[in-house]
Amino acid sequence: MENTEKMILTKLDSIEEMISSRKEILNMRELAKYTGYSESTLYKKVHYNKIPFSKPHGKMLFFERKKIDKWLLQNSSMSNSEISLEALKRVHSKK
Template sequence: MTGNNTISNEAAYHKQLSDLQGRVNHLEEILHQGKEVLNLDEAAKFMGISRSTLYKMTHEQTIPFYKPNGKMVFFEKADLLTWIRQNRYSSKAEISEEADRIIRKLAAK
């Protein structure tokens, strides 16, 4: 009976530890959301791409970044959002609305 209690207690301990780790991870993500300047790892996670892809983009200078000490790479979250939004594609509804607006404008002439 003591062996079963030990296993049960150990399982409960591991579950509690796992729950606490999940809560810590969640809190860390909330803190990172408020940051304005991100390091390479944070920026890659923010954009949903790999570190190597982001590093390659900095090497090719296709994305804005900062290198204040000549070694570490940093990104401003606002710059990343602007860069992400630069090649927006319109939805079919937006294209249809624009076409209707142009047709109405041409018909009025």
Template sequence: MKTNFQDKVILTIDDLAAYTGWSKSYIYKKTSDGTLKFSKPLGKTIFFSKEWVDKFLLSASNQTASEIDSNAANYVTLKNAAL
């Protein structure tokens, strides 16, 4: 059964595993080491904000070659202006 994650705001651990492809043991490890933000309102079941998960998954995205060139040019321009 496929879940339509587009309509979900809150994810359970099963949802998160299906959404990311991560194993539940990996998710539990990342919650216990503080990497994954979660909510545990009744002290047993943990929940995740899909919005936060999406931001987390995209947080370490790579820059394109043109973005790197542009950032380098800006850096050199600012450095030369400071001299």
């Protein structure tokens, strides 16, 4: 019976994760799971306006997945192959 309960709980967790991965608006707990940051780190980022958030009724925090994705991908670096490809494009476009 114990193995069956563990298996059911594991499957439920998996289903919950799948459902929350499709949500456009996340709460703090979901955002922590999504980004891998701890909730306390995220609260600090909110406090210093380092992360996009909404606070519609002055208490609960909500995060738009698209804005979070953009925030997570800011300051990205190009790989060596991307740099080479970009250099080739620029050389060929100047001819």
